[in-house]
Amino acid sequence: MRTILSYGMGVESSAMLVRWLEDPAVRPCPLEELVLITSQTGDEYKDTQRDVETHILPLLRKHRIRYVQVARRGHLEADGITVLSDSRQPDLLFVEGAYKLSDELRLAGTVPQYGGEHTCSLKFKAWVIEQWLTQHLNHHPARHAFGYNADETARVAKSDAASLRRIAFGFNAEERGRIEKALSYDTALRQSFYPLVEWGWTRQDCIDYLRSKLGVTWRKSACVQCPFNALKDDALARNREHPEQVAEAMMLEHLSLSLNPRGTLYRNQSLIEITDTSGNELASTNYRRQLDQAEWAIYRVRRIYQAGKDKSGRVDLNKKGIAYRAVEQQTSGLRRATAVGALRDLATNQDTIVEQRGITYVYRLRCEATYPTREEFLVALPAVVATKARYGLDWFEEKWSSAQGSLFPMDQAA
Numbered sequence: 001m002r003t004i005l006s007y008g009m010g011v012e013s014s015a016m017l018v019r020w021l022e023d024p025a026v027r028p029c030p031l032e033e034l035v036l037i038t039s040q041t042g043d044e045y046k047d048t049q050r051d052v053e054t055h056i057l058p059l060l061r062k063h064r065i066r067y068v069q070v071a072r073r074g075h076l077e078a079d080g081i082t083v084l085s086d087s088r089q090p091d092l093l094f095v096e097g098a099y100k101l102s103d104e105l106r107l108a109g110t111v112p113q114y115g116g117e118h119t120c121s122l123k124f125k126a127w128v129i130e131q132w133l134t135q136h137l138n139h140h141p142a143r144h145a146f147g148y149n150a151d152e153t154a155r156v157a158k159s160d161a162a163s164l165r166r167i168a169f170g171f172n173a174e175e176r177g178r179i180e181k182a183l184s185y186d187t188a189l190r191q192s193f194y195p196l197v198e199w200g201w202t203r204q205d206c207i208d209y210l211r212s213k214l215g216v217t218w219r220k221s222a223c224v225q226c227p228f229n230a231l232k233d234d235a236l237a238r239n240r241e242h243p244e245q246v247a248e249a250m251m252l253e254h255l256s257l258s259l260n261p262r263g264t265l266y267r268n269q270s271l272i273e274i275t276d277t278s279g280n281e282l283a284s285t286n287y288r289r290q291l292d293q294a295e296w297a298i299y300r301v302r303r304i305y306q307a308g309k310d311k312s313g314r315v316d317l318n319k320k321g322i323a324y325r326a327v328e329q330q331t332s333g334l335r336r337a338t339a340v341g342a343l344r345d346l347a348t349n350q351d352t353i354v355e356q357r358g359i360t361y362v363y364r365l366r367c368e369a370t371y372p373t374r375e376e377f378l379v380a381l382p383a384v385v386a387t388k389a390r391y392g393l394d395w396f397e398e399k400w401s402s403a404q405g406s407l408f409p410m411d412q413a414a
Contacts (some may be wrong), residue, residue, distance in 0.1 A: 002142040003029040006129060007036040007067075009048050009093075010221030012147035014056060015206035016195050018213055021059050028143060028195070035142075036060070037068045039128040040084060041120075042100025044222035046242055049095045053212045057090050064088040070132050071097040072124050075104060081131045101223060105252050109259040109327060109385035112227050120223075135204050149196045149203050225249040227266055236278045243282035250275060251382070252285040254359075258381035259327060261356050269358065290382075296339035297332040297383035298346070300376070301325070302396070304403050305370035317370045326389035326396040330378070339380035374403055376379055 007013050017036070020027050028034075060067050069084040071094070074174060084094040101124050105111060106132035112120045157335070210218045219238065222229045224245045239246045253271045256263035265271040275283050303326075308319030334342065340360055347353055352363040365376040 001029050002033045002137070003039060004033060004035050004133070004137070004142050004144045005142070006146070007038045008125075008147070009038060009044070009052050009056075010223050011203060011206045011210070011218045012149055012196055014052075014218055015201070015209050016145065016147045017056070018059065018210060019199075020189055020195075021063055021065075022213060026195070026199070027124065028145060030192075031063050031065060033065045035068065035137075037070065037129055039125040039131060040069055040071045040094055040097035041124045041223055042071065042095070042097030043225060043245075044095045044100050044177055045219070045224060045238065046095070046224065046245065047219060047238070048221050049093045051216060051218065052093050053091075055216060057093070060088050061091070068132065069094050070128050072099050072128050074099050075107075077127070081128050083132070102225065102248065102252060105225070106255065106384050107386045108388070109255040109258045109381075111225060111252055111263060111265045112223075118228075133162050144192050146192050146194050147196050148194045149201055149206065194200070224270075225252050225265060231266070231269075231271075231274055231278075236274075236280070239275070240280045243280060243286055246271075246275060246280060246283040247290060251290055253293065254287075255381060255385060257357055258379050259299070259325075259385065261354075261359070261361065272357070283320035292336055294336070294382035294384075295332065296334045296336050296380055298330045298334075298339060298343055298378055299385065300328045300330055300378055302365075302376045302400060303367075303374065304396075304399055305367065305371050305373050305375075320371055324390055324396065324399065326393060326400070327385060328387045328393070329383065329385070332383045334380075334383075336380075343380045372403055374385065374400065 005013065005017060007017065021031070057067075059065075066086070066088050067090045069090075071082050071084055073079040073082045079099070082098040084098070085092070099111075101120055104170075112118075150198070151371045169340070201209070207218060210216065220229065223241075224242065224247075231239070249274050253263070253265045255266070257270070257272075266274075272284075272287070275287075304324045306321035306323070307315050307317050308321035310316045310319070331339075331342065343360055343362055344353070347362045350364070352366065354361045354363060360380065361374070362378040364378070365374055367373045367375045
């Protein structure tokens, strides 16, 4: 029976894999039937690459484990996926991916959202892996292992011993919510199971096991710009080891803040400010050098805020609903100082100039206290963000023109 391990390169999935290789008694299948698959987002910390290449890949080569590395090929699902490597003798980790998550964030001028669905993970990991499985293992029963840890035992259904297709995930026993959600994706041909829960292993158990077997303290697998990467002392120390990557994440946040003054990477916190105050001088210097060396442009930013609804479904003018944004590049080819100067020159007596976090906004229209409402401002930033509106500029222009003072039914148009 083939078993698939979604290998996220982090603590739980690495501990589960190493134990399978070291202890034949707990293996879910013969090793020749084991398939590891990783979707590379392109923005993983470099020390993850170092540790996996140093400690995990040699074990895979020794046991001739099939390891598949895949990546998203482009913005659209129609662009498909790229197979970076498919080998039983892997010697490199292709963490650069193909089409990077940061490429997408840069074009959109945004950062991953802290709340709601983890859309970046769904788009750059789950969807990519599912495409490969469908293309290569469709109609071939398998098991899919998940690395949830053992504190989630009460929420995990027992695996069906007769199931032929299962996929392993490295969730530890403390991740009840993730396990419950993963179970909803089971199919008749592919069923999930949770070895760490069966073993009763917590995250700390996984860390201790890897340290005992590999002699290294394994770190969290994450994109540098991940908003769920809590910046405690250990994470700040890690960031100081990777100033160039952190500077790139700071640039993404700068773009996001330019288009949305509330667009910090972390909830109520700015990576830029955290980096400046944590002593990561190399990252801060690199970030500001990139700002000075970039080509800049002036952008027009507009938003339409729909009125929300109360619990009964009636329109509530005091509640914000869906927001729709249009971003348009107005000029290009400017240096930073020139762009900021030109921006100020565009301000009229009716405009409001706001300075926030070193960014200048020229507001031509401010949001009202009730909804629906609109806002419009001009801002200067590096010229890497694409001109874009969700449903196209023509659609946005029509709604913008009709929005003033009306309860426009944006939800119906969407």
